Amino acid sequence: MRFALAVLLGRLVRFFGKFVDRATNLPGEIALKLCPDFLSRLKFDGKVIAVTGSNGKTTTTNMIAHILRRQGHTVAINTEGSNLTPGIATTLLCACRLNGHVPQDFVVLEVDERYTPIIFAGFAPDVFVVNNLFRDQVVRNGHPDIVYDKIASAIRPGMKLVVNGNDPISQRLADQSEHVCFGMERTSRSSDRQIFLTDDCKVCPRCFHKMRYHFYHYNHIGDFYCEHCGFKTPKIDFLATDVDFEQGTFRINGQPASVTYKTTFHIINSTAAAAACVCAGLTLQQAIEGIATFQVSSVRYDEMQLCGRKAVLMLTKQNSASLDQSISYALEQPEEKTVVLYVNNVLYTGFRDISWLYDVTFERLRGKVDKVVCSGDRAYDLAVRLREGGFADSELVVVDSLPNIKQQMQQTKGAIYILAASAFGNEDGILEALK
Amino acid sequence: MKDITILHLYSDTLDLYGDYFNVKCIQNRIRDMGGACRVLTAELDDPIPLENADLVYMGHGKARNLAAVAGHFCSCKDRVLQAVEDGKVFFVTGNSRLLFGKSFEGPDGKDLLPGVGLFDYTGLETGKVFTSDVFSRCSFDESIRTYGFINRTQHILGENSCPLFLVDKGACDGTEQTGREGNHYKNYFGTWQMGPILARNPGLLRYLLSTLLGDEMGDYDDTFARKALERTLAE
Numbered sequence: 001m002r003f004a005l006a007v008l009l010g011r012l013v014r015f016f017g018k019f020v021d022r023a024t025n026l027p028g029e030i031a032l033k034l035c036p037d038f039l040s041r042l043k044f045d046g047k048v049i050a051v052t053g054s055n056g057k058t059t060t061t062n063m064i065a066h067i068l069r070r071q072g073h074t075v076a077i078n079t080e081g082s083n084l085t086p087g088i089a090t091t092l093l094c095a096c097r098l099n100g101h102v103p104q105d106f107v108v109l110e111v112d113e114r115y116t117p118i119i120f121a122g123f124a125p126d127v128f129v130v131n132n133l134f135r136d137q138v139v140r141n142g143h144p145d146i147v148y149d150k151i152a153s154a155i156r157p158g159m160k161l162v163v164n165g166n167d168p169i170s171q172r173l174a175d176q177s178e179h180v181c182f183g184m185e186r187t188s189r190s191s192d193r194q195i196f197l198t199d200d201c202k203v204c205p206r207c208f209h210k211m212r213y214h215f216y217h218y219n220h221i222g223d224f225y226c227e228h229c230g231f232k233t234p235k236i237d238f239l240a241t242d243v244d245f246e247q248g249t250f251r252i253n254g255q256p257a258s259v260t261y262k263t264t265f266h267i268i269n270s271t272a273a274a275a276a277c278v279c280a281g282l283t284l285q286q287a288i289e290g291i292a293t294f295q296v297s298s299v300r301y302d303e304m305q306l307c308g309r310k311a312v313l314m315l316t317k318q319n320s321a322s323l324d325q326s327i328s329y330a331l332e333q334p335e336e337k338t339v340v341l342y343v344n345n346v347l348y349t350g351f352r353d354i355s356w357l358y359d360v361t362f363e364r365l366r367g368k369v370d371k372v373v374c375s376g377d378r379a380y381d382l383a384v385r386l387r388e389g390g391f392a393d394s395e396l397v398v399v400d401s402l403p404n405i406k407q408q409m410q411q412t413k414g415a416i417y418i419l420a421a422s423a424f425g426n427e428d429g430i431l432e433a434l435k
Numbered sequence: 436m437k438d439i440t441i442l443h444l445y446s447d448t449l450d451l452y453g454d455y456f457n458v459k460c461i462q463n464r465i466r467d468m469g470g471a472c473r474v475l476t477a478e479l480d481d482p483i484p485l486e487n488a489d490l491v492y493m494g495h496g497k498a499r500n501l502a503a504v505a506g507h508f509c510s511c512k513d514r515v516l517q518a519v520e521d522g523k524v525f526f527v528t529g530n531s532r533l534l535f536g537k538s539f540e541g542p543d544g545k546d547l548l549p550g551v552g553l554f555d556y557t558g559l560e561t562g563k564v565f566t567s568d569v570f571s572r573c574s575f576d577e578s579i580r581t582y583g584f585i586n587r588t589q590h591i592l593g594e595n596s597c598p599l600f601l602v603d604k605g606a607c608d609g610t611e612q613t614g615r616e617g618n619h620y621k622n623y624f625g626t627w628q629m630g631p632i633l634a635r636n637p638g639l640l641r642y643l644l645s646t647l648l649g650d651e652m653g654d655y656d657d658t659f660a661r662k663a664l665e666r667t668l669a670e
Contacts, residue, residue, distance in 0.1 A: 135452065355631055388631075
C-alpha cells in the first residue's frame with residue numbers, strides 16, 4: 001500500500017513538476033520519503049544495466065539504450081542525467097506498475113559513482129559498466145581512490161562487471177566479480193609518452209612504484225604495466241582495432257563498426273556500450289548496428305552561428321579530463337579557430353577553487369589557435385593559469401565583464417570553439433553575450 | 436643570482452589537483468628574475484637528496500599513496516629535522532603535512548602511520564570528504580591576504596603554536612574554528628590548502644622567494660595574479 005501510494009504521489013508530483021522544472025528529482029525524493037525501501041521493492045521483469053565512471057557515463061548510457069531500442073526492446077532510462085538516488089527513483093516510479101513490477105525489457109541507468117552503494121543496496125544491476133575513474137570534481141569526489149572504494153563496496157555477487165581494461169584504476173574492480181574488459185589497441189592518436197598533465201596513475205595503484213605504458217590513449221588510459229609487481233593491462237574481451245578517425249570506422253573483435261563522433265574517447269565509450277549489450281544478451285553485430293546510428297546529445301555538443309562566425313559549444317564537467325577531451329576535439333578540427341574558455345565558480349557550492357584548471361593541458365593550444373579567450377567568474381584565474389603554462393599576453397584575451405565579450409571577439413579570428421566548464425545549464429550567459 | 440635547486444619529493448606519488456604548479460611558479464618567477472632553477476625528484480625507495488636542495492616541496496596525494504611513502508620518508512627523519520633546524524626551505528601542501536606531525540591514521544582508519552615529529556599534532560582519518568574555501572592572512576605579515584581551498588578526509592588534532600595562516604573564514608587545522616591553519620617554523624611552510632596555492636597567492640609566493648633568495652631577491656610582474664586574487668577576495 002505504501003509502495004503504491006509512493007508511486008502514485010510521485011507520478012502526480014512529476015506531472016505538475018514539469019511546469020516548474022522540478023520533475024526529475026522531487027518525485028523520487030517524495031516516493032523515498034513515503035516508502036524508504038522503494039528501490040528494494042521493485043521487481044524487474046527484464047535486465048538492469050547500470051553505468052558509472054568519471055567521464056562519458058551519460059553518453060554510454062544513452063548509447064546502450066539506443067542500441068537496445070533499435071532492436072525493438074522496451075527501455076526505461078534516466079535520460080535526463082539525474083543519476084543520484086532520487087533521480088533514479090523518479091525514473092523507476094514512472095516505469096513500474098503499482099505492484100512494483102518494472103515491465104520493460106531493459107532498465108538502463110546512469111549512476112553517480114558515489115551513490116552506487118546506496119542504490120545497489122536497493123537492487124543489484126545485472127550488468128554494471130565502469131567507464132573509467134579519474135580525478136573528478138574535487139569538491140564532490142575528493143580523489144579517485146575515494147570513488148574507487150565507493151564503487152568497490154557496491155559490487156554484489158552476480159553482477160556482471162564491464163570494466164575498462166586500459167584504466168589501471170577501475171580495472172582493479174575486476175578482481176571482485178565476474179567481468180569482461182573492453183579496451184582499444186594503439187591508434188594514430190595514441191602516444192608513447194604522456195602528453196597530459198592529468199595522470200592519475202603515475203605510480204602503480206597496487207605497489208606505488210612507477211607505472212609504465214606501451215602507449216597512452218589519453219591521460220592514464222592506455223596499455224599499462226608495472227615492472228615491480230606485474231600489474232598490467234589484462235586480456236581485453238572487447239577490443240577496438242583498426243581505428244580510422246577520418247572515416248569514423250573501426251572494428252570490435254574484428255567486426256566492422258562506425259561512429260558519427262570520431263574521437264578516441266567516443267570509440268572507447270562505444271566499445272564499452274557494445275560490451276554491455278552483449279553481456280545483456282544481444283549479439284555483437286546488433287550492438288554495432290546501434291553504435292553506427294547513435295548521435296551525441298546536442299546538450300553537450302552544439303553548432304551554431306555567433307558573431308557572424310561558425311561556433312561550436314562543448315559543455316564539459318568541471319574536471320580536467322573532460323576539458324582535455326574538448327581541447328582534443330577542437331585541435332582535431334583543421335579550420336582556423338579561437339577557443340573561448342568559460343569557467344565559473346564550482347557548481348552548486350560556489351567555491352572559488354580552480355585547482356583543477358592546473359591539471360588541464362591547455363599548453364596544447366599554444367600556436368594552434370588564434371587566441372584563447374578567458375571568460376566567466378574565474379577569467380583572471382584562467383589567465384594566470386595560462387601564463388604560468390607559457391602563454392604570452394598577445395595570445396590571450398581576458399574578458400573583464402561578460403557583456404564586453406562580443407566586442408573583444410573582434411580581436412580574434414576563425415571559428416569560435418566555446419569550452420564551457422561552468423557545467424550544465426550555466427552556458428546561457430555566454431551564449432547570450434555572444435549573440 | 437645563484438642557481439636554485441628544488442627537490443620535489445614524491446612528485447609522482449603525491450600528485451593531485453595542480454600541485455605541480457607550485458614548483459612551476461617558483462621556477463617561472465626565478466626565471467623572470469633572470470635566475471636558473473632545476474628540479475630534482477625522488478620517489479618511493481629512491482635516496483632522498485635533501486642536501487642537494489635549496490627548497491623541498493611536497494604536495495597533496497591520495498590517502499593510500501601518502502600511507503605508502505610514510506615509512507620511506509620517516510627513514511630520513513633525523514636528516515629532515517636537522518634540515519629544518521638548519522633553515523632549509525620546505526613548502527608542504529595538503530595531506531603531506533601529516534608526514535611532519537607525530538603520527539596519522541591510515542586510509543582505513545586503523546593503521547597508525549608515522550610522521551617525522553617536527554610538530555606535536557596527529558592526524559585523524561574521518562573517511563569523509565571535507566571541503567572548504569579558506570580566506571586568511573599570513574601570520575608573518577597580516578597585510579598579506581590569501582585564498583585557498585581545502586579538500587581532505589583527515590583533521591589535525593593538537594595545539595598549533597606556529598600557524599602559517601590566521602583564518603578569517605573557512606576551515607582550520609582540525610574540527611574546531613581555532614583561526615589557525617598550517618605551520619610556519621623557521622623556513623618550513625606547511626598548509627592543508629591544496630593545489631596551486633602559490634599561483635593564486637602572489638604575496639605568499641614573494642615571501643617564500645625572499646626566504647629562498649635572501650639578498651638576491653629581485654622583482655617581477657605579477658599583476659595578473661594580484662588582480663585574480665583581488666577578484667576572488669572581493670566576491
